[in-house]
Amino acid sequence: MMISREELRDSARKGLGSDGLAPDPVASWDRLVDMGWFALAVPEELGGLGLGAEALAAVHVELGRALVPGAAIAQMAAIEVLCAAPDFADRAALIPAAVAGERIGLSLDAPGRPATGCVIDADQVRQLLLVSPQRIALAPVLGATMVPTWDETRRLGDVAIGAExxxxxxxxxRGLYDLATTRVLLALAADAVGGAAAALAMTVDYLKTRRQFDRPLALFQALKHRVADCQIALVAAEALLWSRAAAPLTVAMAGALKARATTMFRDVAEEAVQLHGGIGLTAEHPCHLFLKRAFLDAALAGDADHWNAVAGQSALALVQPAS
Amino acid sequence: MAHPTDVSTTALAGLRADLRAWLAVNRPADWRACATHAEFAASQRDWFRKLVEAGYAIPHWPAEWPGGGRSLAEQKVIYEELARADAPRLLLSFVSTYHAFATLHECGNAEQKARYLPGILRGETWCQGFSEPGAGSDLAAVRTRAERRGDVYAVNGQKVWSTMAQYADRCLLLARTASEGAKQAGLTYFLLDMTAPGVTVRPIHQIQGDEEFAEIFLDNVEIPVTERIGAEGDGWAVAQATLSSERGLTLMELGYRMRGALDRLAALIGETGRTGDAGVQRDFGALTGQVDAVCALADQFLDRRMTGQEQVGDASVVKNAYSRALRAYAALGVRLGGIAAQRREPITYGDLNSGNWMADFMNSYAWTIAGGSEEIQRNIIAERMLGMPREPKGWTAP
Structure with a gap:
C-alpha cells in the first residue's frame, strides 16, 4: 500500500485536531485504534497496512506535536516485533488483539533500565515483551506499581511478571532486538521533532503577541536570534529524521538520530519556557508539558551520551587504521 | 522519494558512471601540495581547463554551450562525484562561471554576452567588487563613486573581501551614481577591466596565512559606458541576479566533503591512542550526527528546489547549519590535537577540512561571515521564515 508522508500527516492532524494539546489518555488511545495506526507496520497478509519506517515517523511526529499521552511508541514497536518473530502459540491471537488496542508493554534493553521498570502505562498492560540482543520473551503482567514521573503525558511504572x-x-x-531498537529510536526522534515544532511555533506566536516597552518582543533581535537558532536545529534534525527513515538503518545510526533530535527538543523546550517568561512557569500554560516530555524523550531508550558514544565507536571502527 | 525531473534515473546513473571513470584518470592527486597561493591558482586554472574540455565545468549554463544544459539533478550528481573523488573544488573560476555568467546571462545585452561569455570558458577569471570597508552586511551603503564623463564613467573608491581578485581579469563592480533618494536606487552595475589604469589590487594577509581575499583600489578608473549592465540606478536589482546565481550545490558539495573528511579526525583519534576513550567516542559520534544532518538538509534543500517547493529562509538554514558544523569539526580537531595542533604547519590551499586544525578553524570563519554573516542569516530566518517583525528603520545618534 502506498500512503505518502503528507497524507499520513494530514489524516493524523485531522484525527487529533480538535483534542488540543495533551488530550485525554483513554480517548486518544481509542482514537489511535480507530485510525488504524497500530496496524500501520503489520504486513498486509496479516491484515495490516504494511507501511515502513517513514510512515511510522510521520505518525509519531504528529503524536509528539499534540503531546499525545500513552505508550503508542512501545505498542507499535511491540506489534512489529511480534509480526517479525518466529511463530509461537499465541501469536495469531495476540497481534489482532494488540492492533485492537489491548496493551502490550515493551521492555527494551537499554543502559540503566531494569527489565521490569519504566514501563509506560504499566497498570494497563496485560503482557510484557522483553527485548534484549540475546533473547526475546513474553510474560504475563501480574501487577504494577506506578511511579510518579515529571512527564505528565506518559506515566511510568514497575511491573511484576509471571513465567516468561x-x-x-x-x-x-539479535535481529528482533535491532528491529525494536531502531523503531523505538526513530519514533522517539520523530516525537521530539513534532514536540519541538509545536513548542517553537507557540513561542514565536507568543513573542509576536506579548508587548513590553511599547513593542512586541518579536522585534528584539536578541530574541529573534534565539528562535532562529531553534529553527535551524529543528529543521536540521527533521531533515536527518526523514533521510534516516527512508533508508536501511543500523542501531548506531538510529541512536545518533535519537540523540540529535531529543537534544534539540530539550534545547527548544528550554528556550520556550525562558522566552515565555513568568507565564512559562505556571502549570496552566502548556510550556512545561513540552519541557517535561523533552526530558523524558531524552532519557528513554538510552540517552544522548550513550548513543553518541555508540555512533562514535561505530564510525571509528569503520575507519581503517593509518598505515 | 522519486522526483519528477527531466532526466531519467538511467541517464543520471550513466552520467555518474562516466564522470567517476573520468575522475579516476584525471583527478589531480597532488592539488594539496601547492606551496604558495599563486601555485594553487595556477593548478586551479589547469583543473578548470580539464573540466571544460571534458564538459563538466559549466553544467548550469544553457545547452548551446558545450557541457551546458544540465538539469539541477544532473548538476547534483556532478558535485556529488567531485566531492566523492576528493577532486579540487573550483574556486578560481567560481565567480566567473556562476556570478559573472548569471549576471551577463540575465541582465547583460547581446554584445556584452558575446564579448565575455566565451572568454570565461577560455579561462578568463572574474572577481566580485561588492563589499567595501563601510558596506558589509549593509551592502546598499556602497560609496565607491562612478561619475559620468561623456562616454566613460570615472570611478573612485575601494572594494574589499574580493575573493582571488589578485588573479582576476575582470570584476563585477557595484558603484554609486546618485546619492539622493533610497540608497539602493543610486547604485549602478559595471564590468571592470582589472588591467585598466588606476586599478590596484592588494592581497589581504589572513590570520591563517592564506591570501584568498584582496582589496581593490580604484583611482580615477575609466569604464566605458558600454560596460554598464542595465541602466543607471539598476545596480541593486542586477546585484540580486549575481547573488542568487548559485543554486545550493556548493553547500551540498561542502557537506559531503566534510563527511568524507571525518576520516581525518578519526585518524587523529587513532594516532593519539584514544579510539577507546568514551568521551572522545561521544564527541566524535555527536559530530558525525551533526555532519550527517547537514548533508541531509542540503539534499532536502536541493530536492525542494528541483520540485519548486523551496521557501524563503531555507537557504539561510542550510548555510548556518553548515557553517556551525564546519566550526565544530575544526574545533574538535584543535581540541584533540592538543599542543601538537598549536605547531604552525604550512597550510593547504583550497581545503576547508585539511586536518591542519588551527588553519581549518580560522578558515571556518569564511563561512560564518562571508556571503551573509550568521547574524544576517538569523535575521532572515526570524523575519522571513518565522514572520517576526522587521527591525524599525531610522536611528539618530544620541
Missing amino acids: TVIAAGDAA
Whole structure:
C-alpha cells in the first residue's frame, strides 16, 4: 500500500485536531485504534497496512506535536516485533488483539533500565515483551506499581511478571532486538521533532503577541536570534529524521538520530519556557508539558551520551587504521 | 522519494558512471601540495581547463554551450562525484562561471554576452567588487563613486573581501551614481577591466596565512559606458541576479566533503591512542550526527528546489547549519590535537577540512561571515521564515 508522508500527516492532524494539546489518555488511545495506526507496520497478509519506517515517523511526529499521552511508541514497536518473530502459540491471537488496542508493554534493553521498570502505562498492560540482543520473551503482567514521573503525558511504572515464554534467541533475537531498537529510536526522534515544532511555533506566536516597552518582543533581535537558532536545529534534525527513515538503518545510526533530535527538543523546550517568561512557569500554560516530555524523550531508550558514544565507536571502527 | 525531473534515473546513473571513470584518470592527486597561493591558482586554472574540455565545468549554463544544459539533478550528481573523488573544488573560476555568467546571462545585452561569455570558458577569471570597508552586511551603503564623463564613467573608491581578485581579469563592480533618494536606487552595475589604469589590487594577509581575499583600489578608473549592465540606478536589482546565481550545490558539495573528511579526525583519534576513550567516542559520534544532518538538509534543500517547493529562509538554514558544523569539526580537531595542533604547519590551499586544525578553524570563519554573516542569516530566518517583525528603520545618534 502506498500512503505518502503528507497524507499520513494530514489524516493524523485531522484525527487529533480538535483534542488540543495533551488530550485525554483513554480517548486518544481509542482514537489511535480507530485510525488504524497500530496496524500501520503489520504486513498486509496479516491484515495490516504494511507501511515502513517513514510512515511510522510521520505518525509519531504528529503524536509528539499534540503531546499525545500513552505508550503508542512501545505498542507499535511491540506489534512489529511480534509480526517479525518466529511463530509461537499465541501469536495469531495476540497481534489482532494488540492492533485492537489491548496493551502490550515493551521492555527494551537499554543502559540503566531494569527489565521490569519504566514501563509506560504499566497498570494497563496485560503482557510484557522483553527485548534484549540475546533473547526475546513474553510474560504475563501480574501487577504494577506506578511511579510518579515529571512527564505528565506518559506515566511510568514497575511491573511484576509471571513465567516468561522465550520467543527467540541467538541470531533471531539479535535481529528482533535491532528491529525494536531502531523503531523505538526513530519514533522517539520523530516525537521530539513534532514536540519541538509545536513548542517553537507557540513561542514565536507568543513573542509576536506579548508587548513590553511599547513593542512586541518579536522585534528584539536578541530574541529573534534565539528562535532562529531553534529553527535551524529543528529543521536540521527533521531533515536527518526523514533521510534516516527512508533508508536501511543500523542501531548506531538510529541512536545518533535519537540523540540529535531529543537534544534539540530539550534545547527548544528550554528556550520556550525562558522566552515565555513568568507565564512559562505556571502549570496552566502548556510550556512545561513540552519541557517535561523533552526530558523524558531524552532519557528513554538510552540517552544522548550513550548513543553518541555508540555512533562514535561505530564510525571509528569503520575507519581503517593509518598505515 | 522519486522526483519528477527531466532526466531519467538511467541517464543520471550513466552520467555518474562516466564522470567517476573520468575522475579516476584525471583527478589531480597532488592539488594539496601547492606551496604558495599563486601555485594553487595556477593548478586551479589547469583543473578548470580539464573540466571544460571534458564538459563538466559549466553544467548550469544553457545547452548551446558545450557541457551546458544540465538539469539541477544532473548538476547534483556532478558535485556529488567531485566531492566523492576528493577532486579540487573550483574556486578560481567560481565567480566567473556562476556570478559573472548569471549576471551577463540575465541582465547583460547581446554584445556584452558575446564579448565575455566565451572568454570565461577560455579561462578568463572574474572577481566580485561588492563589499567595501563601510558596506558589509549593509551592502546598499556602497560609496565607491562612478561619475559620468561623456562616454566613460570615472570611478573612485575601494572594494574589499574580493575573493582571488589578485588573479582576476575582470570584476563585477557595484558603484554609486546618485546619492539622493533610497540608497539602493543610486547604485549602478559595471564590468571592470582589472588591467585598466588606476586599478590596484592588494592581497589581504589572513590570520591563517592564506591570501584568498584582496582589496581593490580604484583611482580615477575609466569604464566605458558600454560596460554598464542595465541602466543607471539598476545596480541593486542586477546585484540580486549575481547573488542568487548559485543554486545550493556548493553547500551540498561542502557537506559531503566534510563527511568524507571525518576520516581525518578519526585518524587523529587513532594516532593519539584514544579510539577507546568514551568521551572522545561521544564527541566524535555527536559530530558525525551533526555532519550527517547537514548533508541531509542540503539534499532536502536541493530536492525542494528541483520540485519548486523551496521557501524563503531555507537557504539561510542550510548555510548556518553548515557553517556551525564546519566550526565544530575544526574545533574538535584543535581540541584533540592538543599542543601538537598549536605547531604552525604550512597550510593547504583550497581545503576547508585539511586536518591542519588551527588553519581549518580560522578558515571556518569564511563561512560564518562571508556571503551573509550568521547574524544576517538569523535575521532572515526570524523575519522571513518565522514572520517576526522587521527591525524599525531610522536611528539618530544620541
